[in-house]
Amino acid sequence: MTPSPERRRELLDTAAEVFAAQGYDATTVRKIADAAGMLAGSLYYHFDSKESMLDEILSAFLAELWDGYDAVLAAGLGPRETIEALVTESFREIDRHRAAVAIYQKEARTLSAQPRFHYLSDSQVKFEKAWLGTLERGVAAEVFRADLDIRLTYRFVRDTVWVAASWYRPGGQHSPDEIARQYLSMVLDGIALRPT
Amino acid sequence: MTPSPERRRELLDTAAEVFAAQGYDATTVRKIADAAGMLAGSLYYHFDSKESMLDEILSAFLAELWDGYDAVLAAGLGPRETIEALVTESFREIDRHRAAVAIYQKEARTLSAQPRFHYLSDSQVKFEKAWLGTLERGVAAEVFRADLDIRLTYRFVRDTVWVAASWYRPGGQHSPDEIARQYLSMVLDGIALRPT
Amino acid sequence: MTPSPERRRELLDTAAEVFAAQGYDATTVRKIADAAGMLAGSLYYHFDSKESMLDEILSAFLAELWDGYDAVLAAGLGPRETIEALVTESFREIDRHRAAVAIYQKEARTLSAQPRFHYLSDSQVKFEKAWLGTLERGVAAEVFRADLDIRLTYRFVRDTVWVAASWYRPGGQHSPDEIARQYLSMVLDGIALRPT
Amino acid sequence: MTPSPERRRELLDTAAEVFAAQGYDATTVRKIADAAGMLAGSLYYHFDSKESMLDEILSAFLAELWDGYDAVLAAGLGPRETIEALVTESFREIDRHRAAVAIYQKEARTLSAQPRFHYLSDSQVKFEKAWLGTLERGVAAEVFRADLDIRLTYRFVRDTVWVAASWYRPGGQHSPDEIARQYLSMVLDGIALRPT
DNA sequence: CATGAATGAGACTTCATTCAT
């Protein structure tokens, strides 16, 4: 039922690239096949539908993401260090799975409505719990400001990180860790120069 | 061929809502017609294609946006005040044109490739010039930090503002101006509590 | 949702003819459209799938059949007269719905497995109850022979009638009623000459 | 190219079973391969097409059938005895080749149109000649009733016998010979109780 | 202005078949 995992991976990577570039709906199966150097019908030897390719791309990405996140959350760090670690982990994930992240950004909201993609909602809930919880811990520990709407702050930080997938290109000027450092600096301390 | 501008507006608003909710490609002309209480074919009395609806939605939005931006940029404010005014203007635009902004966010990158939508690229260039220029002025004036990559900062601010369209719902808890104030506070000063 | 019932009927009659001639699976939607003088895609304005055409053809046929059968069964006739009336009714149905009957004969067994076509099984059960019950009444009333396996007899009579749809052509040499009379004569009295 | 006749036989039997259960057109080569415990492509080592499997199944069946029929027809029996022998032979054939008979019943009409399967028409003609001739001899010899349309009678007897393949299961309650006896009793003498 | 019906291009998918290994 699932022959040759390497070929599947190759094809999924190709598909993810096309999905990310053109959007899932605008991507025809033929375009994927062209990019993979085969005929459209041949894809169906490896996958049973266009949708299942998308499914596999997204769930593989989320699985890896949560591997990283769970490790961070289990490490028992303080709120600020946790946020730093999560952001850094996120940029590494963007670096490794740029296409998957971009697809996720664009399509997740619509997809979650379909039963097959309910795991996207589940992940989002878990995600919110982790970040929001950390922020709350930080406010309580007087590490983060208390005068901001906490949900707004959550969205601010969350979006700030993930939208980066839309412009990030691996192998660019800055390494993921460097970008993470700069972003963290902005998020935590702001872009305004502090009066000394 | 195209009478009754009010009806057009109504229909465009309906279309924008559907485009925003389902994505342009996933939206069928029939869904728009359903939402408008008419048959698919009837839309062609008002518009000559699905694409031209999209075009009209996006260009109307951009026209309004630039009305506001141009006024701000012509006002001769300092860098920090300019950023504040632009952000506030943006959130007002999101409030008024949530659907259009959401569509823009999701589709702009792909659309710009088509000649018909080159004005999206033009706008983006102009946009970048305005923001990046203001930030540079701010760094020079020692209003903004100089230790950050300026392009990274630009993207940070830009994304930080516009992604809000993906969750913002008019008539919610916070007014656009209030959201702008909080966002500005975060962007400018960061979320970390400053040691006093 | 269901515009112009006459056009639908026309198209369904056309479809039934093609299904009957070539078999459901071997019939392409294009063949139906050709026979109807339109393009394949146009059929989907009237029906939502090839399968739903089949569904409508079969269920309309069964509805009419049961109208006739129920009237017969409610008439309170004796066993032999009931059998005679059912057979006559069946041949009339074959005359009116030849194509539908032929399709039913060929495809019913396979289709019943699908949930959508469970009503075929239901009908078959009801059918068996009616015929088998009548035969049993006849054996009890000493109108039919008691030395035969009753289920075998049931199948014999049932098949005898319905297979006729495979060769019957309306407007042929014999009227449905005439064919019914001859078949009944054979089924009831046999083809062997009785010694006088 | 085609070694091991036993394996071929096995595979053909498997194929026949699937064809009979699902219909020739609805049967994919993959289903046959699944049932045979191999991959679809592997079948092509043994056969050069799906159609040639069907061909081989049907022609093998017809060959055996005519072996039996020809023996009966050459035996110089009286009309009634000939009919009895043919019916008995037919039920034996159904017992041995149930799947092939079922396929034949369902597909023969459509297949005869193809040149490759013209032998089906030929067989049918020969078949009709044998049965119709015997019936005519019987009418002339005052063994069969003269008051019936002879072609109608032919179809009656023919269908009556062969449809049994659609419900017959080998190893059931009745042996083929027993079923033949009961069928003959019905066909010859009718199901009505004769007044004594 | 809107409907009802149709067009035609193109999408996803299935499947018999081939062939190197």
Add this chain to the structure above:
DNA sequence: TATGAATGAAGTCTCATTCAT
């Protein structure tokens, strides 16, 4: 002999669009 992977033709269905009424 059988597998794994691919081909290519064809099938069902969707959808933007058109047009007479």
